[in-house]
Amino acid sequence: MLAFLFTFIPTARPYRSCFRLLLGMALAGFCSQPGAQAQGWLAYQSMPQAGIHATSLNPAFLSRNPYRVDIQLFGGSSLLANTYLSLRSDSLFSGALGSVTDSTIDEVFVRKEGQDSYAFMLSSELAGPSLMIAINPKHSVALTSRFRTLASVSQLQEAGARFAIEGLDIPELWDKNLTNDGGQLAVASFLDAGLAYGGEVFSQGAHSLQVGAHLRLLRGLAGAYLYADGLTYSLDNADTLNILQSDLDYAYSANVAAISPQSPNLQDLRQSLPRNSMGLDIGFSYIYRTKTHALLGLPYRARIGLGVRDLGGIAFRTSPGTGTFSGSVSGFPLE
Numbered sequence: 001m002l003a004f005l006f007t008f009i010p011t012a013r014p015y016r017s018c019f020r021l022l023l024g025m026a027l028a029g030f031c032s033q034p035g036a037q038a039q040g041w042l043a044y045q046s047m048p049q050a051g052i053h054a055t056s057l058n059p060a061f062l063s064r065n066p067y068r069v070d071i072q073l074f075g076g077s078s079l080l081a082n083t084y085l086s087l088r089s090d091s092l093f094s095g096a097l098g099s100v101t102d103s104t105i106d107e108v109f110v111r112k113e114g115q116d117s118y119a120f121m122l123s124s125e126l127a128g129p130s131l132m133i134a135i136n137p138k139h140s141v142a143l144t145s146r147f148r149t150l151a152s153v154s155q156l157q158e159a160g161a162r163f164a165i166e167g168l169d170i171p172e173l174w175d176k177n178l179t180n181d182g183g184q185l186a187v188a189s190f191l192d193a194g195l196a197y198g199g200e201v202f203s204q205g206a207h208s209l210q211v212g213a214h215l216r217l218l219r220g221l222a223g224a225y226l227y228a229d230g231l232t233y234s235l236d237n238a239d240t241l242n243i244l245q246s247d248l249d250y251a252y253s254a255n256v257a258a259i260s261p262q263s264p265n266l267q268d269l270r271q272s273l274p275r276n277s278m279g280l281d282i283g284f285s286y287i288y289r290t291k292t293h294a295l296l297g298l299p300y301r302a303r304i305g306l307g308v309r310d311l312g313g314i315a316f317r318t319s320p321g322t323g324t325f326s327g328s329v330s331g332f333p334l335e
Contacts (some may be wrong), residue, residue: 029086043046052132058283058307059212062140063196070132085109118161139199168238188223214281220314224252253316279312
């Protein structure tokens with residue numbers, strides 16, 4: 001994953017400072033309202049005050065942070081994205097956004113109908129205890145821990161996208177032969193513990209360059225994927241599925257197969273866990289800051305950051321049940 005960021009802070013000259021001070025106070029009041037989850041905001045993660053939170057965006061941002069020590073006990077964030085629905089601009093002020101139902105969904109969202117395919121993506125992160133220590137104002141190190149889940153569904157046809165958003169209770173799509181060739185589903189959950197460093201490697205006049213790296217130990221927990229090379233299906237109702245024709249490839253990790261509610265075997269579960277693997281994030285940051293900006297208390301006039309994240313991979317042990325399926329199924333219960 002590649003992240004590029006440019007931030008700019010205007011110089012507060014005396015004859016303009018009053019307006020900017022009032023604007024800054026208004027924005028600060030808005031952003032500090034109870035319930036605001038700043039950790040998930042890209043803008044917050046790029047700020048000098050982000051501290052330990054900057055690690056997951058660009059480890060180079062650990063340099064020149066204002067803290068001597070920054071401790072995080074826990075936190076969490078989730079991101080759900082799709083290519084089927086887009087938010088109506090007027091729904092932000094109409095009040096409909098707070099209570100979306102099947103009957104009001106079209107008042108809040110615009111359906112992007114007529115596309116060849118659609119995709120959905122979920123990224124969820126639960127951050128555990130983490131610690132950042134500044135060696136000096138220009139160099140910092142950090143220890144991080146996270147539990148992450150990544151899931152994606154792609155190449156969905158329009159009927160499949162509607163089912164994903166609205167559920168299966170759509171009578172106008174029942175008793176129809178529906179196709180979804182090329183559909184893909186992938187999901188993985190894993191633990192992530194890392195050691196990060198961010199420091200300044202060049203400084204001359206108003207120009208400085210920071211670099212950072214985040215070495216991560218990865219431990220896979222569960223993974224699965226499904227690929228439908230060919231799929232024709234129908235629904236009798238919201239509870240009954242018919243697969244008329246299929247050519248499916250599927251796989252899931254061995255530790256998922258080892259979990260049996262009837263006879264759990266902890267030894268099999270331990271043996272089926274994947275081996276540890278390594279991941280890496282690297283980042284670069286350029287800062288432009290003159291003595292005038294320093295006297296005004298500005299951390300920089302402009303900053304450009306470039307981060308490359310999530311290098312590496314996790315190799316799960318494949319379950320013996322992994323394989324292919326071709327054929328048909330009638331009256332499959334979904335409850």
